[in-house]
Amino acid sequence: MGVGTPPRGPAVTPRLRRPEDDPNRPEPDGAGPELECVAVPDRNENASEDADNGVLESVTGAETTGIGIVEGATAQIDVALPVAVDDDDFDDDVVLDDEVEIHGSLVERPDAAAASSLVVEDVEEVDVVEHVEDVDETDEVEMADAAAVALTSVSVATADAAQHERLRPRTSEITLQSRRLGDFEAGRESSDLLTPDRLLDPAHAVRPEPDGAWQHLVYTLSGRRINLGDSKRARARKALDRRIAAPLHGGAKFVPVLSRKGGVGKTTITTLLGMALADAREDRVIAVDANPDRGTLAERIGRSSGKTVRDLVRAHADVRGFNDISEIVARDHTRLDIIASDTDPHVSEAFNDSDYDAVADVAAHFYSLVLTDTGTGIVHSVMGATLARADQLIVVAGLSVDEARLASETLTWLESNGYADLVRSAVVVLNTARPGAALVRAGELQSHFQTRVGHVVRVPYDAHIASGSAIVFRDLQPETREAARELAAIVVESLRQRVAA
Structure with missing residues (x-):
């Protein structure tokens, strides 16, 4: 095919025509789809019927400058498109x-x-x-x-x-997954084994400042280089703190304080126990004065909110948060909350078991330990509701023959009325309310009650308590504070044992 300038002819419009439209076209050999570029004359001009149609046999020899288009005719070109891998x-x-x-x-x-x-x-x-x-x-x-x-x-x-x-996604991608301690190979350790006890050198560990007069003096004079540790008394005190602060699982625990005789120090023991618990524990402790004969529990802390159990009974349905109940209770410096009884004896007589249940429901929602000063006697209406919720019993006995006998009869009455299980784990407190030597032998009383209850605690005489004024826990004699704290530790341990059982 020669290369030259094609003669000018009428205007043509190129278009694509498939090779299968030509009946004289041989079948393609599978090289790919082929299209034909066809020059179509303009419809507005007449084409010559005698002109020859030029058909190019191959695409390789075609060039736009070498295509001769006769006037009034069409030129047909076979174009082979390259096949790419789809x-x-x-x-x-x-x-x-x-x-x-x-x-x-x-x-x-x-x-x-x-x-x-x-x-x-x-x-x-x-x-x-x-x-x-x-x-x-x-x-x-x-x-x-x-x-x-x-x-x-x-x-x-x-x-x-x-x-x-x-x-393309690969199946050999690494999948990260956690391993349990037992899944590690033998001889390999996990990070859980890197504990402070294993890694820290005791010789270079920073020890806390010693507690004790002599130990602290040596520590100070040596420029904080010689640390003898806590004294024996300090170690015992901290161990007692841990016993009192042990966690209590489950709901609120109710601990009523009972006595069939007035004047033996029932309200005093309730106050001392509540202060010892609140001073060492992180949770909330409350003492409820359920004495229907005008109790004096609120007077033992020297603070009053001006509200009583009667106010809480009337407002118990409207209590939505701790702020509502904090306006009714009184709190001392150890964080012990107290709900006072009514001062009017005529009104206090109306305080019955349903009223106590209303107060107890609110207290159980916001406090972990609820102490109840039950008042004189054990046959009044409030006592039934109190014992029904009791988890631990405290029975107070005085150091006299009649007071000791009434305390023992109280245990007998409880055993006879279905509370034998509470009696076996109860605590009897021998309260010394008068100075000097006791008229009875305290050792014999302790031996007697140890055969009937779980524990016996002796509280010594304290002039600060005997004065009848408000009790300040830190102003008590060390022996009195130690007895109150021992009572609190026993109560917590007994409650924990009952939950475990």
Whole structure:
């Protein structure tokens, strides 16, 4: 085909025509879809019927400057499009171990370089071999153009295949998972074993400042280099603090303080026990004066809110938070809360078991320990509701014959009325209310009550208590504070044992 300038003719409109539309066109050999570029004359001008139609047999010898279009005729060009490997040929969803599917066959997964070579060879065979072999040997320029187009297609297909290989999900990805302590290999340790006791050198550990007069003096004079540790008394005090502060599980615990005889120090023991508990524990402790005969519990702390149990009974349905109940209770310096009884004896007689239940329900919602000063006697109406909620009993006995006998009879009455289990774990407090030597032998009383209850505690005489004024816990004699704290530790341990049982 010669190269020249085509004669000018009527305007033509190029269009694409599929080769299958030509009935005289031979079947393609699978090289890919072929399209024909057909120059269609303008409909507004007449075409010559005698003009010959020029059909190019091959695409390789075609060039736009070499196509001669006769006036009023069309020129038909066979264009072969290069075939690139379609990404859809790869099945992204089915990947078995190290195999991939290429052109319908499963082969082992190659590495990145091997994958690129596979695509290059495939494309070269289809696009270069099948199309370049039909190129007219006389036109080397057109052959070079076709080869450049084929190489460009190979480069694009190679880049697409490499990107497709990078994006393909791999089954060999590492999955992170936690291990239990027993899953580690033998001889390997987990981080849980790096404890302070193991890592810190005791010789270089910072010890707290010693507690004790002599120990603290040596510590100060040595420039804080010699630390003898706490004294024996300080160690005993801290150990007692830990016993009192032991956690109590479950709901609120109710501890009533009983006595069948007045004047033995029942209200005093309730106050001392409440102060010892509140001073050492982190949770809340409250003491309720349920004495229907005008109790004096609120007077033993020297503070009053001006409200009584009657106010709490009337407002118990409206209590929504601790702020509501804190306006009714009175609190001392140890954080012990107290609900006073009515000062009018006529009104106090109306305080019955249903009223006590209303107060106890509110107290149980905001406090962990609820102490109850039951008043004189054990047969009044409040006593039934008090014993029904009791988790631990405190029975107070005086150091006289009649007071000791009434305390023992109280235990007998409780055993006879279905509270034998509470009696076996109860605590009897021998309160010394008068100075000097006791008229009875306290050792014999202690031996008697130890056969009936779980523990017996003796509280010594204290002038600060005997004065009848408000009790300040830190102003008590050391022996009195120690007895109150021992009573508190026993109560907590007994409650913990009952919960464990």
